[in-house]
Amino acid sequence: MAGFLNVYTISLFVAIGGSLFGFDIASISGVVGTEQYMKFYGNPLGVTQGAITGAMAIGSVIGALSSSFVGDKFSRRKSIQAGTVLWCIGATIQATSNGIPMLIAGRAIAGLCIGLTSALVPIYQSEIAPRKIRGRIITFQCLAITSGSLIQYYIEYACSFINSEAAFRIPWALQIIPAIILLIGLFWFPYSPRWLASVDRWDEVLRVIAFLRTSNKDTNDPRVLAEFREIEEQVRSEYEESSNSYRELFSKKIRKRLFLSMAVQVWSQLSGMNVMMYYTVYVLQSAGIAHARLLVSFQFVIDVIMTIPCLVWTDKWGRRPSLLVGSIFMALWFYIIGGLLVRYGQPNPVTNQPYTWVIVGHRAASGTILACAYLAVGTFALGWAPISWLYPTEVSPVRVRAKSVALATAANWTANFALGFAVPPMLRSISWRMFFIFGSFNIAAFVHVLFALPETKQRTLEEMDEIFEHGELLWKTFVAKGDTDRLDKLAKEIEMGTVDVSRLFESRMQTTTPG
Template identity: 30%
Template sequence: MSSSHHPIKESFLVGRALLNFTSIFVSLGVFLFGFEQGLMSSLLTNKYFKQYYRNPSPAAVGTMIAILEVGALFSSFLAGKVGDNIGRRRTIRYGSAIFVIGGIIQTFSVHIVNLAVGRLVSGVAIGFLTTIIPCYQSEISPPDDRGFYACLEFTGNIVGYSTSIWVDYGFSFLENDFSWRVPLFLQCLVGTLLFAGSYVIVETPRWLLDHDQDHEGMIVIADLYADGDVEDESAKAEYRGIKENVLISRIEGGERSYRYMFQRYKKRLSIACFSQMFAQLNGINIVSYYAPMIFESAGWIGRQAILMTGINSLVYIASTIPPWYLVDGWGRKPLLMTGAVFMGIPLLLISISLRANNSYTPNVVVACVVIFNASFGASWGPIPWMMNEVIPNSVRSKGAAASTATNWLFNFIVGEMTPILLDAITWKTYLIPAASCALSFFCVHLLFPETKGLTLEDMGSVFDDSSSIFSFHSSGNYGATEDSSSIHRSTSVSAVDQNDLFRQSPASIARNTALLRPDEGLLQSPVIAPVVPPAQSALKPTKSDTASFDGLGPTDSNIPPQEIEPPNYDSIIAFKRAEAQRLGVFSILRRRLWPVKHEDEEQPLTG
């Protein structure tokens, strides 16, 4: 096609608008987690709730609270495989459906055991959602704004937490069991909304290209990054970068098992898991789950404790906004290290104040809890959830599952032990997370790399444990692993234009200074080494691969590496026309809202 602009989707919902809409909408999944978390913390002080369940013991309360984490722990591992097999979008759909079922069981529970079963089911759903949604978010976000959207997502989580506190406070004025049953039911409505929305949001382009759905992947890339123009050069470049990364993983064996991930990417995985571990051990769920009980122990009784928790939640929300703008500029490491300091000091002061138990204690505890929550919301709250960005695309879903499972494991430990510790050692309880904050500071300083601004495909430039993009996107080293051989073909710079062969990201260039021109300093080299896949490559291209990549067999030494071309405009239109013939009810509704039309036709392709 000769036209310079070829939009496929005739709607305002493309580009930044689509990215913002999708990011905000999928945040409903983490909103549900926050809502569930805050909801139960306030209900624990509701007199009708306690009367109905016959004043459960601290151990029973701890088990009922923590059993949600048990469900989430096991389902998060399952979510990794499900997310790889059926896609991120459908996994969100099934997770939201399970959540609604769990909410209904809780609403109509008649015994503390029934309530615990409902929370277990909801935990299974939350395991799915908290594993896949951060993964989904990182895969659709542009590298320069990935931190922004991850922090925006966490804000949705805290908005859910705050909403549940104020819902509990409002319904606490009802003098009957509806004061706690209605809040439990409201979470079902939010879950239903997320379920319906899963039919509208797009699938991630990385999952689509990894499963050889190249036409749809190109359309989504264009919609997200090029205002729907499938022939935009930046969209084509994004397609090539993702597709070539997919092909490299296949050349290297294409393994996706947990065992392979633990062996090959243990450093990346340890960073993702350590961040989630410290997020829990640093004490946030001592406050989130039991804030009203903490305020009661400090002298704020009954509804006053819920009111103080609600006020604290508003400050908590506000604290999640600065990271939107700091995480991609200042960086991940400085935020985590600063947060560890400003969380540890208030925890220490809470312990000292409760030990003193004087007239200043109630106000000191409230002030310290607010400062602690705000510090967490600006650092250890959002950033651990985005650290699955360091996991390679081929195992990202499983890596996210492992890090999320780590979160739920330590979440369970904290939720189970907190009421017991508060009852047994009272003020000394807060010294434990204070010590964890100090330990996390040094862990981040010594072990964590800075990943701001890197594309997901270029994380290897930090960890040096995987190959970079091949063909002329390569860093000049094919199969840069300990057990793989490097195959090079020397070509004079004068014979082949270097700019045509290599379109490097800054990080790729930084990894291989041999690719710099002599006048760029550091390391001068008269030759460059474009990459040619080996003749006996393990890669077996699919039909969609061979349609856009001219051969991966023996390569003539005089032929430069071939471009991986995305599907062209006409083939995409043919694909959309064929798709329109097999649309379901929800897809038809979506196409009516956002019709697809060939530029030479007057009618949209809505079937």
């Protein structure tokens, strides 16, 4: 249990990198409806507001793509630390911006950090986690995102009562604090054992596994030796099979996993939820709901609360059920919102507002739209939010994992930019039709997951080759050849002395924890 507590502690801490993405979401949704923001930046509407919001995603695409070679060359840990420095620079520029161009520049620089951390934090978590709780461990990333959004939104809501530019400058400046904490704290945390294996630092691999899995850092523990041997065999096999990881990434063996990883990330954006989080204030105001900014704060509370069940049970539910159920219900909530807007809405008589369609005098319809917005947030938190970060990190071999996750994350941020940029103009041009578009995207995601996505719960990262090649129906849970729990069987054989592990001790290794 002590080893598991080490994993939990490390994963929770490194998930601060995910909270920075949450801070970004709320840094826009918390200020777009305030008079101070609109006055200082000249009431940005449509394309202008889309450019401000989308600047973060542009930087994130570049950061995600660079994470592949940066993460492989300098380690996951050091690359995350480099990202925190970029975040501090970007947040400082935002907090001191004197106009829209400087604000966009600051958000783009901070986006470089988001791209790096959103790709590398889940990789790091997946590579230190025991297989039986890997889903739970990576869900910490999602919990951190939702918690960061909640904290930042309430900071901005409190500051909105300041009748000056400080209403938005103070919250943007405070974003530096978690980044500094993460930067400093990571110096005391271990490298990923699978990254160490990829650079042939095998002595450290064994010591890190012992540190993560046992209370006394015992490198002779059968569980430690079994995991070490499985990692070693998989890494050596991968190096023998290919001399060029980029070529392997698009090989027949790997490209299906790459495209599935990218698809999961893109569908999570096309679900409409993340971009809705940016602009929910506009949606509620157009629905004729008073005190919209206060009511939006409750969606961040719901987001955090509904992430907890997934955190506890995702390794029992599995990946496929979470995505399938999530898609159907997300579609339902968006169709209801769109239907109510078209049935009870009318053109907005005020021309200089972010939305051109409003509901006036229909309290029941407005209340139902609010309820559906909350239900959409809760549904997303239970399914697509955590699984979209978890699945890409699971399915790729260690040799190409950073590159595969980088491309998947870049696809996520490309879709995020496209939607973040497009939604403000869409609210002004097609209004209620936008919700039917998002509902239809969710139906398409359901069909794709149903026929293309294998289940990966509770399998080791080294078993993914078999999962994608065993040829059984996708809705049947994969069982490893010869045994239902191969790693435990190997540990038992090592304990009984039937497996030779003498070559693991060619050099004497101290059981100290690497920094």
